[in-house]
Amino acid sequence: MEYCLKFSLLILLIIVSIVDCELLITPNNEYLYYSGRIDKSNNDCYVYSWSGVEILFTITGSTSVNAIFASDSQGEGNWVNIVMNQFLQIPINVTSGNVTDQYNLVSDQTLDPTQSYTINLIKRNEPMVGNLYFYGLVVDDTAILQYTMVPKYRKIEVLGDSITAAYGILGNPPCNFSPDTQDYYVSYGQMVANALNAQVQSEAWSGLGIVRNYGSPNITANNTFPDYYPYVNPISPENYGHQLYNFAEFQPDMILMNLGDNDYSSLPAVPQQLFESSFIQFINSIKSYYSKEPVIFMACGPMISQEMPGSPCCQYIQNVAAATNSIYIDLLDIQTEPTDFGCDGHPSISAHFKMAERVLPYIRKYMNWWF
């Protein structure tokens, strides 16, 4: 709370200095629609960190639209995609260092105030990169926010690690992780949601496993995916780290998960019994969060064989799927062309497309979602 308040004072200064033909729309405005986990405890500053969190609105009567953001990312930017009337615009790089800034959402174009514009702001990076702090929109004082139709009635949730978080998806290898090559919006999870016309909520974090994480020295580790999963903002300064998500806000019809490969990405290997029982326990805890049990799809791949040849991970995940009445989906042998690789061996957009193509027939069949 203290963190946001500190910036509220700054905002006040910004507002006072704005010439009086501009208007601040605060984050709690009823015509701003949100999707994803967001800490809304401060009306003047909403805080979020999971990939794919969206802010959606329709505006008319304004020649410009700016958003006020800050990020607590360390050293590098935190990226937000902008879709205006269904067209992707130049993304914004919310610069790091806890500084609030106004970001022009329409890249210096002048909007026609007689037209309506529907604008969607989508968080590209995973929580590891940092929290985003949203302080509202600055528009002409003649602007009017309008009702936005949100026709999507199917709801899906996508859980995973770096693959799902779209690590390196835009990179030209050789390259390592950087926020600007990560873009959840072009990942398989978002592609699957688009194809099904579904609302999607995603929790994904690079390097995390079920029992241990990538490169953990021991068989078990703290701060695994199941440890972070229930939180609104899982790594956060002070007050934001400990708010549990209210699972009643979003009831998915189904969950697609792609987890477990980090457990077997390096030695020591997790014993089969421990891995399977921990995974089953995690799935049972997810089911207990929701009032209506979602259908669970468990994917394995595509990075398994590269990291640890002969890894038993996918066999164990099939066993967990069988034990929890879930549907197993094999995503091995996806990266067959050089163009299927982004940074550090991760799937590129073409590989994500193949993953989505592989996943969709299972979902259509088991959910009976044919159109």
Ligand SMILES: *[C@@H]1O[C@H](CO)[C@@H](O)[C@H](O)[C@H]1NC(C)=O
């Ligand atoms: C994005 O912002 C960060 C932080 O200021 C900066 O280090 C980085 O170079 C920027 N990236 C681009 C592509 O402008």
Ligand SMILES: *[C@@H]1O[C@H](CO)[C@@H](O)[C@H](O)[C@H]1NC(C)=O
């Ligand atoms: C931003 O602020 C938080 C909390 O005050 C602090 O932990 C973090 O190091 C800061 N980040 C930067 C890049 O200054």
Ligand SMILES: *[C@@H]1O[C@H](CO)[C@@H](O)[C@H](O)[C@H]1NC(C)=O
């Ligand atoms: C990892 O295992 C070693 C050897 O058993 C032990 O000394 C060390 O404390 C463990 N590290 C952690 C973080 O648990």
Ligand SMILES: *[C@@H]1O[C@H](CO)[C@@H](O)[C@H](O)[C@H]1NC(C)=O
């Ligand atoms: C996990 O955290 C607990 C409590 O902080 C600590 O006692 C334990 O050694 C940690 N285990 C590992 C594997 O790091």
